[in-house]
Amino acid sequence: MSKFWSDVVSGLTPYVPGEQPKLDNLVKLNTNENPYGPSPQVIRALQAEAADSLRLYPDPNSDKLKAAIAGYYGLQPSQVFVGNGSDEVLAHVFQALLKQSRPLLFPDITYSFYPVYCGLYDIEYEEIPLNASYEIDVKEYDRPNGGIIFPNPNAPTSVPLALVEIEKLLKINTESVVVIDEAYVDFGTESAVKLINTYPNLLVTQTLSKARSLAGLRVGYALGHKDLVEALIRVKDSFNSYPIDRFAEAGAIAAMQDKTYFEETCKKIIATRVALVKELQALSFEVLPSGANFIFAKHKTRAGAELTAKLREKNIIIRHFKKPARIAPYLRITIGTDAQSKQLVDALTLILK
Ligand SMILES: Cc1ncc(COP(=O)(O)O)c(C=O)c1O
Numbered sequence: 001m002s003k004f005w006s007d008v009v010s011g012l013t014p015y016v017p018g019e020q021p022k023l024d025n026l027v028k029l030n031t032n033e034n035p036y037g038p039s040p041q042v043i044r045a046l047q048a049e050a051a052d053s054l055r056l057y058p059d060p061n062s063d064k065l066k067a068a069i070a071g072y073y074g075l076q077p078s079q080v081f082v083g084n085g086s087d088e089v090l091a092h093v094f095q096a097l098l099k100q101s102r103p104l105l106f107p108d109i110t111y112s113f114y115p116v117y118c119g120l121y122d123i124e125y126e127e128i129p130l131n132a133s134y135e136i137d138v139k140e141y142d143r144p145n146g147g148i149i150f151p152n153p154n155a156p157t158s159v160p161l162a163l164v165e166i167e168k169l170l171k172i173n174t175e176s177v178v179v180i181d182e183a184y185v186d187f188g189t190e191s192a193v194k195l196i197n198t199y200p201n202l203l204v205t206q207t208l209s210k211a212r213s214l215a216g217l218r219v220g221y222a223l224g225h226k227d228l229v230e231a232l233i234r235v236k237d238s239f240n241s242y243p244i245d246r247f248a249e250a251g252a253i254a255a256m257q258d259k260t261y262f263e264e265t266c267k268k269i270i271a272t273r274v275a276l277v278k279e280l281q282a283l284s285f286e287v288l289p290s291g292a293n294f295i296f297a298k299h300k301t302r303a304g305a306e307l308t309a310k311l312r313e314k315n316i317i318i319r320h321f322k323k324p325a326r327i328a329p330y331l332r333i334t335i336g337t338d339a340q341s342k343q344l345v346d347a348l349t350l351i352l353k
Contacts, residue, residue, distance in 0.1 A: 008120070015116040018319050027316040027343050029334040032155075032184070032294045034213035036268070036337075038251070039261035042214070045254035049247050060237075062244045068256040069221055073193050078226040081233065082252075084243040086183055086207035086220025089232070091117055092239070093149075093203065093222060096231040097177045099123045100146025107136055109327055111155045111181065130154075134288055134296075136161050138169040148173060151181040153189045153291035156321060156332045160189040160291030170199045177228065179203045186211035186266050187273070187335075189291035193223055200225040210293055211266050212255040219244065219252040269293050273335045279345045283352060288330075298329040299352070307331060307351065314347045 001010060018031035037043075066077040083089035094117040098104050106114050108127040118125045128140045134157045141148055148169070153160040170178055180192045182204055192204050203224035209215035222232060236243065244252070255262070273295060277287045280297050287297040299307060308320040308331060319332040333344070 008122075012119055013116065015113045019317065021317065023315075025315055027336065027340050029336050029340065029344065030317045030319045030332075031215075032210060032292075032334045033215050034210060034265065034269070034293065035335070035340060036213055036265050038213040038217075039255055039258040041258045041261070042251045042254040045250040046247055049250040054246060058242055058244060058246045058249055060241045062249055065219075065244060065249045065252050065256075068253045069223075072256050072259075073223060075193075075196065075223060076226070079196065079223055079229060081222040081224075081229045081236075082244055083220055083222075083232075083236065084240075084248070085209065085218040086181070086205050086222075087113060088218075088243060089205050089220045089222050090114075090179075090181065091120075092232045092235040093179055093205065094118070094123060095121050096235045097203065097228060098147040098149065098179070100176065102144050102146035102176070104147045104149065105141055105143070105145045106149050107154065109134065109154070109157060109324060111151050111183075112321075114149060130157070134159050136165070138165050138172075141169055142172050145173070145176055147176045147179065149179040149181065151183060152192070153184050153187075155184065155292070156294075156296060156319065156327070156330075157288055158184075158290035158292040158294055158296045158332075159288050163190040163192060163195075166192050167195060170195065170202055174201060177201050177203055179205065182206045184210055184292035184294070186262075187291060187293045188270055196224055200227070203228050208252055208255055212262055213265065214251060214255055217248050217251050219248050269335050272338050272341055275338070276333075276335065276341045276345070279341070280348075283345070283348055294332055294334045296327075296330050296332055298331070302352065304329045304331055307348070310351045311344070311347055314351075316344055316347055318344075 062082045065082055066080040069080045070077045099121050103124040103126045105126050105128055108129045131137045136150055185191045195202055203222055205222045207220040280287055284300045285297040287295050304320050321327050
């Protein structure tokens with residue numbers, strides 16, 4: 001705290017990202033990164049970009065990247081907004097579309113950045129409890145609101161919501177923006193992108209950080225009606241004209257183009273997840289149904305904090321949330337390679353003995 005801080009800064013409770021430790025020998029299953037590297041085509045595109053042209057600013061509109069993303073989904077480039085990771089895209093969404101006179105609605109257990117953006121932009125919000133099975137019940141969102149946002153699959157629970165439920169929500173909620181944060185959608189959850197041309201109040205955000213193995217490049221995007229996209233562009237152009245640098249644009253285009261590599265990587269991660277869930281169940285864990293590249297699991301008798309600490313002693317890091325109390329027994333475990341899964345299961349077997 002300093003006397004030079006503004007009132008807004010003094011009142012902030014910033015988001016705390018998962019640890020990025022400096023040690024090399026860790027099994028790192030704590031921040032939902034992809035265990036496989038990006039497509040070789042991405043690496044080649046980045047190498048080609050290391051050139052004299054770096055003295056020039058990048059395209060402020062990222063037109064080539066928008067065209068690649070629009071082409072991938074069969075949308076118009078005017079329906080695509082790109083930003084420096086989906087966190088930045090979400091920040092603009094909160095300011096441009098979700099700051100309204102009525103409260104924003106999101107689940108009580110969800111991505112913990114949402115309340116942080118509300119604090120930054122002074123947005124009132126209401127938390128809607130997940131049901132007893134940790135699912136989003138769309139009927140609960142049928143109340144006056146200035147917007148609705150949740151991830152699908154939800155984080156940190158990993159639980160997916162069926163597309164028919166999202167469509168039900170869009171039918172009952174036509175007067176405010178519904179944002180579906182699809183950061184993890186490619187690992188077995190149905191995407192709402194196909195509803196975009198039917199519902200002008202639907203905005204879908206996605207990222208290249210997870211399924212396309214590019215957390216280090218920082219590229220995310222939003223897809224929706226061109227009027228929603230225009231609102232985001234207005235905020236972006238009042239904030240930072242060049243959020244996508246030359247490397248990010250070249251690498252992201254190559255990643256969108258290499259569909260085969262992307263699909264194979266997702267398939268491998270889903271297969272590892274299915275196998276890991278079985279192993280954990282055999283060790284007396286209850287695992288929530290996952291549509292993500294991570295799982296949310298609790299042991300029948302042992303506490304979440306204790307297991308996290310014991311795994312850490314064995315150089316395996318996972319994520320544990322102390323709050324809210326309902327999720328304190330759970331471990332959030334990123335799906336790694338098969339070899340990393342084996343190390344995790346071997347370590348847990350020893351710890352639980
Ligand atoms: C639900 C959810 N949305 C968005 C993000 C942001 O991802 P990025 O900024 O890397 O695109 C994350 C990151 O972990 C996430 O868990």
